[in-house]
Amino acid sequence: MSKITKHFSNWDQLRVGITGASGALGRALTKELKDKGAFVIGFTTKDISKQKPSEYSPHKWVNWECGQESLLDSTLITLDIIILNHGINKQGVSGNKDINMALEVNAISSWRIIERFEYLSEKDINNSKYKEIWVNTSEAEIQPALSPLYEISKRLLGQIVSIKMASINKSPQKSLKIRKLILGPFKSDLNPIGIMDAEIVAKQILNLAKLRIDLIIISPNPITYITMPITELLRYIYLKFTLRIKH
Numbered sequence: 001m002s003k004i005t006k007h008f009s010n011w012d013q014l015r016v017g018i019t020g021a022s023g024a025l026g027r028a029l030t031k032e033l034k035d036k037g038a039f040v041i042g043f044t045t046k047d048i049s050k051q052k053p054s055e056y057s058p059h060k061w062v063n064w065e066c067g068q069e070s071l072l073d074s075t076l077i078t079l080d081i082i083i084l085n086h087g088i089n090k091q092g093v094s095g096n097k098d099i100n101m102a103l104e105v106n107a108i109s110s111w112r113i114i115e116r117f118e119y120l121s122e123k124d125i126n127n128s129k130y131k132e133i134w135v136n137t138s139e140a141e142i143q144p145a146l147s148p149l150y151e152i153s154k155r156l157l158g159q160i161v162s163i164k165m166a167s168i169n170k171s172p173q174k175s176l177k178i179r180k181l182i183l184g185p186f187k188s189d190l191n192p193i194g195i196m197d198a199e200i201v202a203k204q205i206l207n208l209a210k211l212r213i214d215l216i217i218i219s220p221n222p223i224t225y226i227t228m229p230i231t232e233l234l235r236y237i238y239l240k241f242t243l244r245i246k247h
Contacts (some may be wrong), residue, residue, distance in 0.1 A: 001013035012037030017079045018058065019043040019113070020086030024188035026204035027137070029083060034059070034208070041075060043086070056153065058237070066104050069112040076113070077120040084110045089150045089190040106153035110135060111160055118168075121176045134209070135161045135219070136181040139219055142231055145185075160216040162235040172198060177214070181205060182228050184219030195220060 016033050018028045021042030026036045030040050034055070044051070051061060062075050076082065087106045090098055093183070113165030114133055121131050140151045141158035186196035201218050208216045215232055217225055 014038045014080045015041065015078055016083065017041045017043060017062075017075065018083045018085055019064075019110075021058055021061075022046050022051060023085070024198040025183075025186065025189070025202060026085050028198040029085070029205065031056045031199070032059050032202045032206055041079070043072070047088075054116040069109060069116055072113070073120060076117050077123075079117075079131070080129060081119050081132045081134065082113065083136070084113060084137045087136075087150075087154075087190065088139075089145075089147050091147055100150035102153045103156065106150065108158040108161070110157055112162070114164065118176055121222060131176050133176070134181055134205075134216075135177045135178065135184060137161060137183050139182055139221070139224055141182065142227055143221070145222065159235065162232060163239060165232075166236045166239045179209065179214050179216060180232075181226065182215065182217045182219065184221055184224065191212070195200045 006077055011033070014033075016038050018026050018029055018033075018040065021030055022044045023038075025044065028138055030042060033040050038059075040058040041060045041062055043062050043064050045063070045065060048061045051152050052059060062072070064072055082151075086109070088102065090102060114135070117133055118132070135157065137154050137158040139145070140147070140154040145151050145154075161178060161180055165180065167178055183201060184191075184196055185194040186198045186201050187194035188198060196218070204218050205216055215229060217228055219225070
């Protein structure tokens with residue numbers, strides 16, 4: 001049995017961290033993972049004392065702030081999977097502050113956590129367990145979301161993750177894998193008019209992850225299932241081409 005198959009056949013042996021755990025998808029993923037026996041740690045920027053215990057609550061809450069990702073090292077190093085699911089969706093643009101906040105929260109903070117998790121995975125040389133990063137870039141990475149700042153920041157994150165996936169996922173020496181979650185509009189505080197149900201989306205994410213799929217697409221729009229894989233392929237080809245020129 002391969003590492004990855006063995007890894008996902010034993011959910012009860014996994015420690016999973018979820019950023020944005022107090023949001024609709026974060027809560028739904030928490031419930032599904034807990035039902036499968038995983039130990040779930042929820043990362044939130046909200047007041048932990050106001051989080052009421054329920055079946056949607058993680059086993060443990062961790063407070064964090066964008067820009068202070070290095071303070072999460074003691075928790076990140078204990079995880080098998082980190083799901084980067086946090087974000088903001090501010091409608092309209094009122095100034096530089098809104099632009100900076102969208103880029104910081106939706107893209108840069110996730111990149112910093114990816115860096116920290118990769119560094120800690122390599123540093124923990126005595127741990128041979130296979131580790132993964134799941135990044136929710138959303139369908140806004142390639143399609144309009146009627147929110148310019150959300151689209152721009154998610155596209156930035158998506159391109160960064162595509163580059164990282166091309167370098168990590170193709171390396172047999174790496175014990176770290178990155179998956180990308182391309183999700184259509186589900187109902188949440190960020191998108192109250194979403195047409196998908198977060199709990200159904202969470203179930204599908206876990207089912208597709210167990211099938212060893214790196215690009216997990218869940219959308220009511222059939223075009224996404226065509227354009228996203230093509231986009232990823234073109235990015236991969238472009239990366240390999242530029243690397244060859246450089247060398």
